[in-house]
Amino acid sequence: MLPIIPKIQGSMLKGIKLTKKKIFVSDCEGPLSTNDNAFEATAYFIENGDKLFALVSKYDDVLADVIKKPDYKAGNTLKLILPFFKAYDVTDQKLRDFSYKTVRLVYCAKDTLQFIKNIMHAFIVNTGYEHYTSALCDRLDFPRENGYGTKLQLDKYQIDETEKKVLRKIKEEIVAMPMITIPENAKSIHDFSRQDQETIRKLDEIFWDIIPKMKSGKLLNEVDPRGGWKKAETVKMIVGKLNGDFADTMYVGDSITDVESLELVRRNGGLAISFNGNEYAVRKAEIAVFSGSTAITSILADAFSRFGKEYVLELVKKWSSSTLENYVSDAGLHGKIAKQCLEDSPRVELVTIQNINRLIKESCAIRKKVRGEAIGTLG
Numbered sequence: 001m002l003p004i005i006p007k008i009q010g011s012m013l014k015g016i017k018l019t020k021k022k023i024f025v026s027d028c029e030g031p032l033s034t035n036d037n038a039f040e041a042t043a044y045f046i047e048n049g050d051k052l053f054a055l056v057s058k059y060d061d062v063l064a065d066v067i068k069k070p071d072y073k074a075g076n077t078l079k080l081i082l083p084f085f086k087a088y089d090v091t092d093q094k095l096r097d098f099s100y101k102t103v104r105l106v107y108c109a110k111d112t113l114q115f116i117k118n119i120m121h122a123f124i125v126n127t128g129y130e131h132y133t134s135a136l137c138d139r140l141d142f143p144r145e146n147g148y149g150t151k152l153q154l155d156k157y158q159i160d161e162t163e164k165k166v167l168r169k170i171k172e173e174i175v176a177m178p179m180i181t182i183p184e185n186a187k188s189i190h191d192f193s194r195q196d197q198e199t200i201r202k203l204d205e206i207f208w209d210i211i212p213k214m215k216s217g218k219l220l221n222e223v224d225p226r227g228g229w230k231k232a233e234t235v236k237m238i239v240g241k242l243n244g245d246f247a248d249t250m251y252v253g254d255s256i257t258d259v260e261s262l263e264l265v266r267r268n269g270g271l272a273i274s275f276n277g278n279e280y281a282v283r284k285a286e287i288a289v290f291s292g293s294t295a296i297t298s299i300l301a302d303a304f305s306r307f308g309k310e311y312v313l314e315l316v317k318k319w320s321s322s323t324l325e326n327y328v329s330d331a332g333l334h335g336k337i338a339k340q341c342l343e344d345s346p347r348v349e350l351v352t353i354q355n356i357n358r359l360i361k362e363s364c365a366i367r368k369k370v371r372g373e374a375i376g377t378l379g
Contacts, residue, residue: 022248022305024120025235025261028136028147029128030254030367031275032113032294034104036375037132038078041098045090050374051175056080058180059203061256061379064228065280066186074280074379075127075227075257078150080207082223083216085154087167092131092154099132103139106370111336112294112301113140119305120250121242122146125234127227127257148234150225159215167216170206177202227257232264246270250304252297254367256280256379271309273300274351276367278379279360282351287316288359290366291346298337299327300348306331316348 029035039057042049057077064074085095116122124147126133133149136142159167180196189197211217226234239249246268253262254277262284266272274285275297282288289296303312315327324345328338351359368376 020248022120022250023239023242023244024116024122024250024252024301024305025125025238025265026123026252026297027231027254027258027261028124028126028133030277030371031252031297032106032109032124032140033136034106034371034375035102035128035132036371036378037099037102037128038081039375039378040102041090041095042081042084044098045094046084046088046171048171048175049084052084052171053077053081054374054378055174055177055179055199056203057378058182059200062180062182062192062200065256065379066182066191067189073225073228073230074259075150075225075231078127078129078225078227079220079223082152082154082219083167083211083214084171086157086159086216086219087164087171089164090154092152095129095154096131096135099129099135100138103132103135105139107293108295108298108337108340110140111340112298113142115298115337116301117142117146120301121238121244123238124148125226125231125238125261126150127225127231148226150223150227152223157216157219163214163216166214167211170210174203174206229260231257232260235261235264247309250301253277253285254281259284269309271300271304271312273297274363276370277363278367279364280379282360282363283356285351286313288349288351288363289346290348290363291344292366292370293340293344293346295337295341295344296346296348299324299333299341302331302333303327313350316350319348321345 026032039053042053046052060077063069063072126149128149129152130149133147134144137144137147177199178195180199183191189200212220224230239246246265247270249265249270251261251265252273252275254275259280262272266286272285273287273289274281275289300312303315325342328342349359
């Protein structure tokens, strides 16, 4: 339920100075689509692939956020599972076809992107494979050249039947392992249970000793997922290419792969937003959005584009159904976006030290509701 806030008196937009065209950058899986394409592809092509991906993803969180393995970044799950793609004969065309068939947009996403790209420089930066990023851009009628994903050419890597059998056996070993539980405030491997320490040790051996010696090990060396600091580098490149300013940049993310991008934009005066984010995203965002529709993203982007960050923060601070109605009316917004936003009555809150734990809990809950339990629990 929205907090009860007194209605703002008079026109909300009166006396507000219009500003120059700004930059909008969004993650795609979460803020724009309900997919986790890599998870879904792994589950589809590989027997017990859902279990394989879930454990490797949790291991990825451990290495990126707890152990902080040197030169390791969040999102590397997407390269760690690739040897198993080869073991199960996944090709670029199969992955491309699967991606096109399974794109599921968050409600109103196409309308939101069409609206935003007309008022701001708009970009999608995705950790997922380019196969999926291209499929998503096509579904959104969004220019492919403004969509960035993880570069991957599966077909250029060849392995023999013997190696495929070995990898399938390793896969069976992994899916039989217990799921890792990350203790609250864990700082090192020693903070984990003995069972989880053993699982992490076995996965270390598999991914950093055994597989690198195989032909498929080239995938671990050559594929560079666009997550973590790699995603932030892409945001920095976009801002630089436009000769723009981070203070004029709005970033929307939802997961551990967005941490560095949210930090980068926020630290440099831009607007950092968590959209149905997990704990990693909420902790780094200034605004937490809870919604089954992207219409609210349109409203926040419109306000940021025309009136700047401080106006958006004030708008969210005074958020209520009447505040939203006033803004939609004063700004002259109409059509599906305005109608959907008013019908949804989305929740939006500033993230503070006082409310962050509650927001994380509530955001994780709606994340699972919108994207499903399996995907919603991934880092």
